[in-house]
Amino acid sequence: MPGAEFTETIARARSGNAEAWGELYKQYAPAIFRFCRRALPAREDAEDATTEIFMKVRDKLDQYDATRPFTAWLYKVSANHCWDILRRRRIRQDLETGEVETLPLEHPDPGQLDQLLEASTNLQVRSALDKLPARARMALVLRYYSDMSYDEIAGALGVRRAFVGVVLLRARHQLREILTGKKITRAEARGAV
Amino acid sequence: MSHFDEMTCLLYLDGQLDRARAVELSAHIETCGECRTLLAALESESRLLRNALTEEEESVPARLLEYAPEAKKREAAPLAWLATLGFAGSGAFTLWTWFVDPWQQQLNQAGFGSDSFLAMLFFGGVFWKGWETMVNLTELLAAVTLVILAVALFRRGWRRTPTVAVVMGALACLLVLPPAASAAEIRKGTDVQVDAGEVVKNDLIATGRSVKIEGTVEGDLIVFCQNLTMNGHVTGDIIGFAQFVRIKGQVDGNVRVFSNLTTLAGRVTKNVSSFSQTFELDSKSEIGGSLMFFTAMGTLDGRVGRDLIGFGAEHRLDGFIGGSAWLKGERLTIGPSAEIVGKTKFTGEKQPSVSDKAKLGSPIEVTIVKHRPNYASPSYYWRQTLRWGAAFMLGLVVVLLMPGFLRDTMSEGNRYGLSLGAGVLSLVVTPVAAVIACITIVGLALGLVSILAWVTMIYAAQVFAGAFLGQKMLGPAETTGALVGRLAVGLLVIRVATMLPYAGVFAWLLVAVYGFGVFTLAIVKRSRPEAAAI
Numbered sequence: 001m002p003g004a005e006f007t008e009t010i011a012r013a014r015s016g017n018a019e020a021w022g023e024l025y026k027q028y029a030p031a032i033f034r035f036c037r038r039a040l041p042a043r044e045d046a047e048d049a050t051t052e053i054f055m056k057v058r059d060k061l062d063q064y065d066a067t068r069p070f071t072a073w074l075y076k077v078s079a080n081h082c083w084d085i086l087r088r089r090r091i092r093q094d095l096e097t098g099e100v101e102t103l104p105l106e107h108p109d110p111g112q113l114d115q116l117l118e119a120s121t122n123l124q125v126r127s128a129l130d131k132l133p134a135r136a137r138m139a140l141v142l143r144y145y146s147d148m149s150y151d152e153i154a155g156a157l158g159v160r161r162a163f164v165g166v167v168l169l170r171a172r173h174q175l176r177e178i179l180t181g182k183k184i185t186r187a188e189a190r191g192a193v
Numbered sequence: 194m195s196h197f198d199e200m201t202c203l204l205y206l207d208g209q210l211d212r213a214r215a216v217e218l219s220a221h222i223e224t225c226g227e228c229r230t231l232l233a234a235l236e237s238e239s240r241l242l243r244n245a246l247t248e249e250e251e252s253v254p255a256r257l258l259e260y261a262p263e264a265k266k267r268e269a270a271p272l273a274w275l276a277t278l279g280f281a282g283s284g285a286f287t288l289w290t291w292f293v294d295p296w297q298q299q300l301n302q303a304g305f306g307s308d309s310f311l312a313m314l315f316f317g318g319v320f321w322k323g324w325e326t327m328v329n330l331t332e333l334l335a336a337v338t339l340v341i342l343a344v345a346l347f348r349r350g351w352r353r354t355p356t357v358a359v360v361m362g363a364l365a366c367l368l369v370l371p372p373a374a375s376a377a378e379i380r381k382g383t384d385v386q387v388d389a390g391e392v393v394k395n396d397l398i399a400t401g402r403s404v405k406i407e408g409t410v411e412g413d414l415i416v417f418c419q420n421l422t423m424n425g426h427v428t429g430d431i432i433g434f435a436q437f438v439r440i441k442g443q444v445d446g447n448v449r450v451f452s453n454l455t456t457l458a459g460r461v462t463k464n465v466s467s468f469s470q471t472f473e474l475d476s477k478s479e480i481g482g483s484l485m486f487f488t489a490m491g492t493l494d495g496r497v498g499r500d501l502i503g504f505g506a507e508h509r510l511d512g513f514i515g516g517s518a519w520l521k522g523e524r525l526t527i528g529p530s531a532e533i534v535g536k537t538k539f540t541g542e543k544q545p546s547v548s549d550k551a552k553l554g555s556p557i558e559v560t561i562v563k564h565r566p567n568y569a570s571p572s573y574y575w576r577q578t579l580r581w582g583a584a585f586m587l588g589l590v591v592v593l594l595m596p597g598f599l600r601d602t603m604s605e606g607n608r609y610g611l612s613l614g615a616g617v618l619s620l621v622v623t624p625v626a627a628v629i630a631c632i633t634i635v636g637l638a639l640g641l642v643s644i645l646a647w648v649t650m651i652y653a654a655q656v657f658a659g660a661f662l663g664q665k666m667l668g669p670a671e672t673t674g675a676l677v678g679r680l681a682v683g684l685l686v687i688r689v690a691t692m693l694p695y696a697g698v699f700a701w702l703l704v705a706v707y708g709f710g711v712f713t714l715a716i717v718k719r720s721r722p723e724a725a726a727i
Contacts, residue, residue, distance in 0.1 A: 015669035016600030030253040038246055050257055059597055062673055107199060110230035117237050125245035144239065145246040150209055165204050172203075172238060 007066060014061050025054060028071070032078050038141045039082040041130070053081050075146040079138070079156035086134040113176070120179050128178040136171035143168060196228050197221060202235055377412070385418070387425060396429065404435075406442065413446070421452075423459070430463075438469075447482075457495065472505075474512060483516070500535070527551045568694075581688045588656040588680045596673060598715060599660055605714040606661035606707075615717075616654075616710025623647045654708025659683030661711065 012020035032053055036046035057077055064073050129137055135157060142148045142156060153168075154161040197205075197218055204210050205218050222229045377396035385401040387393055391408035396415070403420040406427065413429035421435040423442050430446035438452045440459050447463040455467050458475035464482035472488040474480075478495030488505040493512045500516035508520050511528030517535030525545035527537075532552040539545050540560040547557060567573050591599055606612055624647055630640030663670075663679030666686070670676035690700035 011669045014600070015664060016597075016602075016604035017669075018604060026258070029257055033253050033257055034247075034249065037251070047254055047257055062596060108231070108234075110227060110234045113234040114230070114237070117234065117241055120241065122241075122245040122248050123250075125241060126248075126250075129245070140242060141246060144242040150207070165200060165207070165209060168207075169200055169203050 010066060028074055035078050035145060036082055038145055039138055049082055049085060053078050056081060075148060076152060079142055083138060083156060116176060116179060124179060128175050131178050132171060132174055136174055139167045140171050202232050206235055577688055577692060581684055584655050584684050585681055587653060588684060591656050592677055601715040601718060602657045602711040603661050603664055605711045612707055612710035612714060615713045616706035619713045620706060620709050650709055651705050654705045655687055657711050658704045658708035659687050662686055
């Protein structure tokens, strides 16, 4: 949406105009649904979360600072919401407390890594992402789907800013491990798909 | 030369390294192939992740694109409750501090005994007989808890909160109020008559076109009918809802009547309260206690043992008052046969006409109230400023507590015809429904609460109308601060408009109807899930 027109749509939606709100919703609901789909384990969860996020957005529209990008704000609200859902369910929380920070990461062989990436498809990466612990997965989604900065990720996940890089790198390593394991049984996986 | 670790490389790619370290790294990769390969691998990993995550491999569900209809509802429910409770509460408080409390003080001053006004109205008579057996706080609390529990249990299935609120409220009233005079004898029919010589040894509830009592009722008499004639003897109280009430016989208790025309020509041992268009106290009548009436036209030729309190348009007094008389209305005429033992007070629009032959215990105290504003007086403007301030404070509360709801009313406001129509409808229907509810004993509490809420809403209407007006004048409000500003301006315009001579009344009416309308529309919208869709 062009700048001036978009600002006006936001203002109208804020003053309770149903039509403007409808425009905003139609424009952003698909992106937010996909975000939730990546961040949450099940499709139904993503559908419900999208609805809930837009209810929040509707109520919080007053708090949006019109000088900042709308999508960034929208993703921030969405990230907080999804992270809340995951935290409430305590998905794999036990696996990712404390030791991540101290665990030494094995230095990869750049050549092998290149080969692995070369051989991995988008579908494989997505199904590997589904197997990641909640925080690792969330961090990757925030960074590579929502294009969030380290600061924003720290805020959304409730971790120190200096720790964001560690979480992201750790997540990549976990993803690589899953992908490597996957490669061995690739034929089998293809057959299943 | 040592290599850079993977962490540093990732931070470099993501632009998170400080400048010095970044320069160092970029210099290093000029010469180091292994680190260059690692950076490239990390970068292609980022790309792979981005592609995998953003690839739109599945469609967005249609349900979502149409917007989940129940989305708005879940949140609307507590808001509707809050609004109802808030309005009822503030209405009750307003009414209490502005009307009931001053009256009560006046009544006490006027010597209406130690009973408070409310107690006299409701709890003193047979009207609330059941309270005596029921007023056990624990039972009441248990009933309320039960209702709340039921509410919590059935909450999930609710579609229309306000309806349920009303039904539950009625149920609560049913639980709380045991049937009054449950042991009473009940008579129905076109014409109900207690013949001369007949004795009803019980309370009597009679409904019909006409009810005539020639005999004796040894208990209370409760009547719903068109014509009530009582020529006999009632040992208890009379509660009457009728078009015409004529009491010529003897009543040993109190008389409380709601009617079009009430004529009292007999003897009442205790007190009389009457809500009638016309009230006549015949010269042959005698009231042992006090008399209180709300009426358009009151004629008092009989004897009142104690005090008199009257509200209405026109009063004629030509009888005997054993206590003080306090009258409020447009006009008062005191005739030559009048005798008032205590004080006489009159508050009204015109100077009362008092006959020289009338015997007054003390000179009449007159307060003349003029309805026309005094534009020359600074205090008038100060009062108007205060009233603007009060409305603005209420508006602030609405903005802070229910900003979403206020915005809803503002968007509804664009449908002018519908808003005005809904306003007229709810302005008229609410009190009518409340009065109908009041006729049945069970619905009395509900009816009174509705009337309180209605009175409050008439006042609060200016907030919704003001917010809308402000927005129309200054454009859509983006922030809460801007909304508050628009509210202030809108309310100011309304205040100025209602100060205009003659036109002010219409401005006020328009604001009340319009504000009431958008409020109703917003409530309806919130309680109807399908309407919340975009």
